[in-house]
Amino acid sequence: MSSPVRIGIVGLGRLGKRHAENLLQRVPGATLVAAASPVAAERDWARTAGVAAVYEDLPALLAHPGLDAVWLVTPTSLHAGQVVAALEAGKHVFCEKPLALDVADCDRVIEVAHRRPGQVAMIGFMRRFDPGFAEAKRLLDAGELGTPFRLHFDAHDPIDPDGFFVRFAPTSGGLFLDCCIHDVDLARWLLDGARARRVSASGTRLMYPGLADCNDIDTGVATVEFSNGVVASFHVSRTSHRGYEAALDLTGTRGAVSVGRGITALPLVREAGNARHASGLPDFFARFSEAFLHEARAFVDAVRAGGPSPLSLEDAREATRLAVAMRGALASGTTVTLAD
Ligand code: NAI
Numbered sequence: 395m396s397s398p399v400r401i402g403i404v405g406l407g408r409l410g411k412r413h414a415e416n417l418l419q420r421v422p423g424a425t426l427v428a429a430a431s432p433v434a435a436e437r438d439w440a441r442t443a444g445v446a447a448v449y450e451d452l453p454a455l456l457a458h459p460g461l462d463a464v465w466l467v468t469p470t471s472l473h474a475g476q477v478v479a480a481l482e483a484g485k486h487v488f489c490e491k492p493l494a495l496d497v498a499d500c501d502r503v504i505e506v507a508h509r510r511p512g513q514v515a516m517i518g519f520m521r522r523f524d525p526g527f528a529e530a531k532r533l534l535d536a537g538e539l540g541t542p543f544r545l546h547f548d549a550h551d552p553i554d555p556d557g558f559f560v561r562f563a564p565t566s567g568g569l570f571l572d573c574c575i576h577d578v579d580l581a582r583w584l585l586d587g588a589r590a591r592r593v594s595a596s597g598t599r600l601m602y603p604g605l606a607d608c609n610d611i612d613t614g615v616a617t618v619e620f621s622n623g624v625v626a627s628f629h630v631s632r633t634s635h636r637g638y639e640a641a642l643d644l645t646g647t648r649g650a651v652s653v654g655r656g657i658t659a660l661p662l663v664r665e666a667g668n669a670r671h672a673s674g675l676p677d678f679f680a681r682f683s684e685a686f687l688h689e690a691r692a693f694v695d696a697v698r699a700g701g702p703s704p705l706s707l708e709d710a711r712e713a714t715r716l717a718v719a720m721r722g723a724l725a726s727g728t729t730v731t732l733a734d
Contacts (some may be wrong), residue, residue: 395462395697395698395700396698397424397691397698398423398424399423399424399462399463399486399694399698400425400427400460400461400463401417401424401425401426401427401428401461401462401463401465401466401694402426402427402430402455402456402458402461402463402464402465402606403417403426403428403429403430403465404429404431404445404452404455404464404465404466404467404468404476405430405431405466405468405490406429406431406433406436406437406439406440406467407431407436407467408558409467409490409679410431410436410467410468410703411436411439411443411680412683412686413465413467413510413686413690414426414429414443414445414684415443416690416691417465417685418443418444419446420687420690421687421690421691421694422691422694423695423698424632424690424694426445426458427445427447427458427461428445428446428447428448428449428453428455428458428461428684429445429447429448429449429455430448430449430450430452430454430455431450432450432451433485433587434486435584437450442540452464452476452479452480453479454611456479456480456483457489459489460486460652461485461566462486462697463485463486463487463488463697464476464480464483464485464486464487464488465488466480466487466488466489466490467490468490469565470490470492470494470495470564470565470566470567470571470572470632471495471532471565471567472522472565473489473490473492473493473494474494474495474499474500474502474503477489477493477503477506477515478502478506478691481503481506481507481513481515482506483512484510484513484671485513485648486513486514486515486693487513487514487515487516487517488516488518488612488690488693489515489517489518489712490516490517490518490633491517491519491579491713492567492571492572492575492710492713492714492717493517493707493710493711493713493714494714495567495571495714495718496714497676497705497711497715497718500529500707500710500711500714501711501712502507502516503707504509504707504708504711505514507707508725511701512700512701514693514696514697514701514702514703515683515703516660516692516693516696516703516704516705517705517707517709517710519575519579519580519583519687519705519709519710519713520575520682520685520686521577521579521580521640521682521685521690521694522579522580522583522685522689522704522705523684523685523686523689523690524582524653524654524682524684524685525684525685526605526653526654527580527584527642527653527654528583529651529653530644530651530653531583531584531644531697533649533651534584534644534646537648538648538649539644539645539646539647539648539649539650539651540646540647540648540649541646541647541648542584542585542624542644542645542646543623543624543625543645543646543647544624544625544643544644544645544714545553545584545585545624545625545626545628545642545643545644546626546627546628546629546643546644546647546723547574547577547580547581547582547626547628547629547630547640547641547642548630548639548641548642549572549573549576549577549625549628549629549630549639549640549641550629550630550632550634550636550638550639550641551573551632551634551638551677551678552634552635552637552638552674552676552704553601553632553633553634554632555633557602557604559602559605559612560602560604560605561567562576562577563610564608564609564626565606565607565704566610567717567721568609568610568611568721569596569597569610569613569614569630569631569632570614570616570717570718570720570724571662571714571717571718571721573630573632574614574616574628574630574717574720575714575716576640577628577630577642578607578618578628578713578716578717578720579640579709579710580622580642581618581620581626581628582709582712582713582716583709584644585620585622585624587709587712588620588621588622588624589620589621589622589732589734590618590619590621590716590719590732591619591620591621591622591731591732592618592619592729592730592731592732593616593617593618593619593716593719593720593722593723593729593730593732594616594617594645594723594728594730595614595615595616595617595618595720595721595724596614596724597611597613597614597615597724598611598612598613599610599611599612599613600613602632603612609725611724612631612632612633613630613631613632613633613677614628614629614630614631614667614720615627615629615630615725616720616723616724617627617632618716618720621734634674635677636674637659637673637674637676637677638674638675638676638677638680638681639655639657639674639675639681640652640654640678640681640682641653641654641655642654643655644732647672654681657675657681658672658673658674658675659673659674659675659676659680659729660672660673664710684721691702715732716732719732
């Protein structure tokens with residue numbers, strides 16, 4: 395495709411506005427021609443931001459003349475149905491993670507996508523596009539770390555006094571599916587798609603007792619044994635006192651890397667009274683704004699090149715399968731053995 399990719403975005407909430415700003419200003423070869431949201435204030439925001447055509451829902455946006463691609467930043471429980479609708483309307487699709495809340499819905503999307511091989515479908519696991527994680531992958535692939543055998547992930551959201559997480563939780567799939575799934579995807583990507591064999595998990599919700607209504611947790615720990623002998627541990631929470639953090643420690647037979655540790659909002663540490671003070675990151679966007687941009691450019695480049703998708707739907711399905719297994723291990727209090 396030589397002309398710019400004409401994109402319509404659906405969902406202009408916490409993250410959708412950020413994607414829209416990127417697509418409006420910072421993604422070569424893309425033009426944001428339309429936006430949709432059921433919320434009037436979000437539609438006003440889109441008009442003010444410079445989006446020419448603004449609709450109330452996905453069906454209206456899909457009818458926009460000349461639209462090439464749809465960019466979904468909607469509640470997770472809607473993803474599978476909306477990806478199918480966009481694919482069946484003949485559009486390329488970018489959709490935020492996770493693809494779906496269960497494996498059957500992932501399979502439904504994959505089945506439709508397979509019938510439409512000319513359309514790019516990508517799920518937004520943007521951590522793959524973070525320069526730190528990408529360099530860890532490069533070092534691993536170059537053999538400089540030897541054979542990996544131990545991975546530890548930390549993913550922590552700051553404590554949220556406004557209660558956004560409690561309102562967001564019911565449609566999110568829970569802490570493992572909403573949050574830990576990023577690191578599940580990273581682990582599989584770093585390990586070249588290694589198969590997971592066994593999963594165990596624990597969790598608590600001491601900081602946000604309101605999560606009991608949807609049986610979610612605010613702090614979780616999971617371990618995954620992969621069939622190639624790698625052990626991965628995942629520590630995930632919405633209860634950080636030091637700001638947002640997304641980090642990895644990866645150990646191989648020849649060396650180790652640590653990604654994302656000790657990143658501060660300002661490159662400054664203040665010292666006084668035998669104490670040191672550094673400001674933590676406020677949120678995921680402060681940590682991953684560059685990754686979101688690289689991700690958007692990768693999608694647009696793939697559409698213009700005629701594919702393939704930078705991130706397969708099968709990878710997204712496997713991430714959902716593992717995160718669902720974590721949630722199952724937590725609920726049952728047993729180790730879950732996964733079928734090959
Ligand atoms: P949000 O609740 O702030 O925004 C959701 C948006 O969807 C709102 O604009 C709302 O008006 C719109 N919406 C609701 N129902 C709709 C419908 N039927 N049709 C069209 N639009 C509808 O949620 P947030 O935090 O922006 O999350 C959205 C998605 O992005 C979720 O799937 C979440 O998992 C993902 N996400 C990904 C992150 C990442 O690190 N990659 C970080 C945060 C969210």
